[in-house]
Amino acid sequence: MESTAELLRPKPLSLQDQVAAAYEEFREDLYRYLLLLGLNPSQAQETAQETFLRMYLAQRGGTKIRHTRAWIFTVAHNLALNLRQSEQGIHLYDPADEMDLPSKDPDPERQAIDNQRNVRLQDALKSLSDQQRHCLLLRAEGFRYREIADIIGVGTSTVGEFLRRAISRLRKTVYEQ
């Protein structure tokens, strides 16, 4: 018979529970990232779901995942690029194209400045190379350079270089016109 202490001790989560918990926690982040990578909403949602199925498969197969969030972003990133590659020539989904980007500032003058800056930022983001934009988006998601390097498959110093170029381009476009 189990002792009281044993009964009170929390049971370890099953693999299904662990993946389900990760799914709850990270799916919205992943969906957002996939939209910004150029997938349309249906593709982004399906790819996000697919990623967690692969996580389950990988762990069932014995893969040890040390950094869950970085792992799922790596998998999702690659699934998204595969999807994009298979749809070469088809216009990429750009959420900003469908957005009205009005400033909420009550001051009309401030509003005009904000709106102009938003449009410039939007244009500047479009002008970045894929890798520069990926680095910027992943940095904005809170990943460190080493994690970004792993996700997009380049060296850490290259991530620094891509980010430098991205920031430099944004600065020029937005603030130096």
Added chain:
Amino acid sequence: MSNKFYSPHPEDDELLSYSDNELEGASVGRVRKHLKECWRCRTQIEDLQATVTGFMRYRDHTLVPNLPAPPQPWKNLRPDFDRMDRESANLAARSPLFARFGPLPAMRISRIAVGIAALAVIGFGFGYVYIMRSMTAPTLPVKPEVAVSPTPAPDPVIVKQNSAARTATPSASGSVAEQPARLMNAEVEVAVALHKASADLGEPVEVVREANGIVVTGTALPANRRQELTAALSTIPGVSMRWEDTRISRNPSRPNANFDAGRLPWQSELESALGGKAALERTSNELLDLSDAVTARALALKKLNDQFASASLKADDQAKIDAIKTDHQAELRKAVDALNRRATPVFEKLGGTVDPSSSGAVPVTVLQAAQKTDQLLNVLFAGADTNRSLPQTVEELRNAMARLRAASAN
């Protein structure tokens, strides 16, 4: 020899890394100190931060809130998990080999699904063994046979390959193993060529395996260096090169001294012990250059291990990689010896002792020992920030160098 008694402006990427808390080692202290002194760089880093802030505001307040919601309610994945469990259990029941070796990589299965189906009909076990024997990368993560998507699963183990590489499609001839083996061979040849050209010692050269070959990217390399590397790499089949420019060409060696006369924390003590300012300058430059050489070799060894340790190489490819390692190890030992020879008279003048147990008390890798030595040399001779006293620094440095000797001798 370069004069290191000046304070060069950090480059933009260094400033960005510094503001991102991504800078490591002695560079942190050097940049921090430089920023205290330099209005231009302080303004520059503020500009960088303002740009980042502007982008994050746009992202968080404008872009993200306007993103479309998921078109469908989020799916409950548990039925899919159960289905995968059932299918794996069925396979295991049908084949003791499956039960023993685990499931096949989905990456391969999804691409040769028809072949696998046929093999399953005539006997899953035989087909499984056949394919397992033909695989050249046994370290690929194992995945259940059920393919959950027509897109192949990326391989989180070989993270340095790009997405295309992780999804390399086997040729129609059915040779699952041919392409990875060919790529692996090309990657080995690239490593050999870069080693011969001494481009594996910290130059900004990246090697990435893509679907159709190896891509070598060099950043901010002078034109003559590009030509050298192009000549060295162009004879390897399946290798392409990309040369990227940066606004300012960078010196691959570390700009590691940032002090003017009188700026070192122990300037007068060091000058007095070593025989004046010129002697201190000479000693600093030589020790830091030697430490650079040690660290470069240690890093090259680590990188080589990371790149090929888990790869299943053919015997001749493995021999080539082993030869590079042997060469790095020999050069590392030479550099460590030279560093010790140059440091010995300095230690005689500065004092301090070596803890006899330091070389073996805490096992460290060569790279760890080299980085610790480099860090302490920077504290002593390049003005990197520290809370240590001079005797503490000297003693720690002597112990770090003893550990470096021990680690490099293994």
